[in-house]
Amino acid sequence: MEEVNQGPIGVFDSGYGGISVLANLIEAMPKESFVYISDSINAPYGELESQEVLNHALNHMRILEKQSAKAVVIACNTATSAAATALRAKYSFPIIGMEPAVKPAITKSSSGKILVAATGLTLKERKFAALVKKMDLQHNIVTLPCHGLVEIIEEYGPESKEVTKKLDELLAPLQPLNVDGVVLGCTHYVLIKNQWKAALPEGTRIHDGNEGTVKQTMRMIMENTTITKAHSMGKVSLMDSSQDDERLEKSKQLLQNQLRINGIVSSDQLEIELRKNNELCKS
Numbered sequence: 001m002e003e004v005n006q007g008p009i010g011v012f013d014s015g016y017g018g019i020s021v022l023a024n025l026i027e028a029m030p031k032e033s034f035v036y037i038s039d040s041i042n043a044p045y046g047e048l049e050s051q052e053v054l055n056h057a058l059n060h061m062r063i064l065e066k067q068s069a070k071a072v073v074i075a076c077n078t079a080t081s082a083a084a085t086a087l088r089a090k091y092s093f094p095i096i097g098m099e100p101a102v103k104p105a106i107t108k109s110s111s112g113k114i115l116v117a118a119t120g121l122t123l124k125e126r127k128f129a130a131l132v133k134k135m136d137l138q139h140n141i142v143t144l145p146c147h148g149l150v151e152i153i154e155e156y157g158p159e160s161k162e163v164t165k166k167l168d169e170l171l172a173p174l175q176p177l178n179v180d181g182v183v184l185g186c187t188h189y190v191l192i193k194n195q196w197k198a199a200l201p202e203g204t205r206i207h208d209g210n211e212g213t214v215k216q217t218m219r220m221i222m223e224n225t226t227i228t229k230a231h232s233m234g235k236v237s238l239m240d241s242s243q244d245d246e247r248l249e250k251s252k253q254l255l256q257n258q259l260r261i262n263g264i265v266s267s268d269q270l271e272i273e274l275r276k277n278n279e280l281c282k283s
């Protein structure tokens with residue numbers, strides 16, 4: 001009988017953003033173990049060239065493959081646009097990516113006008129243009145490349161007043177905002193959903209790709225390997241390319257915080273390991 005890979009699920013992003021996805025993955029599959037890579041020394045990916053993002057992603061994949069990851073979730077819209085196709089061609093295990101949740105947003109919009117907020121690179125990449133073209137949405141979408149927002153979230157934290165100020169600055173030129181839906185097309189923006197809510201007109205629907213990504217991950221794992229049948233919760237290992245203790249501790253707090261806010265699993269039962277790995281700096 002073919003041996004089933006009981007390894008962890010790998011998850012990576014340029015920084016704290018993917019922790020919002022990691023929390024949702026843990027909630028959906030609490031018995032799985034996860035290894036999370038935050039590539040903070042190379043962030044923000046949204047201001048890099050595609051090839052650079054691909055090189056970083058290849059490095060993460062090498063590390064996750066060594067840890068026998070049974071699947072990898074690219075918890076980053078930018079890295080998905082720049083690297084998912086090449087990674088899938090190279091590796092045989094499931095690689096799940098993210099894309100701005102344009103389809104659900106347009107379906108639920110009454111005015112047919114939505115705003116897509118994402119990094120410069122995500123909005124510039126062929127993948128996004130193809131999505132808009134395929135759905136014939138050229139006249140329905142206002143795009144907002146949020147230059148500088150990821151850096152502020154990374155530096156000051158998701159709940160800082162600097163984030164609120166930056167959001168107001170980014171939205172000011174678009175007033176009056178004639179849309180009834182906003183897509184958060186970057187996982188960092190999902191960490192600041194409450195600030196978006198406060199900055200947008202009342203009643204604006206906010207969409208993100210987290211739920212779709214979690215569903216797709218479960219589907220792919222069930223089709224290709226197997227869901228772990230342990231009796232207890234899995235373990236989560238957090239790594240950061242800066243190797244910085246404070247950042248690792250902050251990542252842990254953010255994860256516990258997300259789990260507490262969502263209230264689906266208790267973060268007290270979860271074993272969270274902060275792990276150093278020098279190979280993370282190599283790309």
Ligand code: DGL
Nearest residue numbers: 014017045046077078187
């Ligand atoms: N969190 C990432 C995304 O979903 C990338 C942010 C960045 O590094 O620019 O796009």
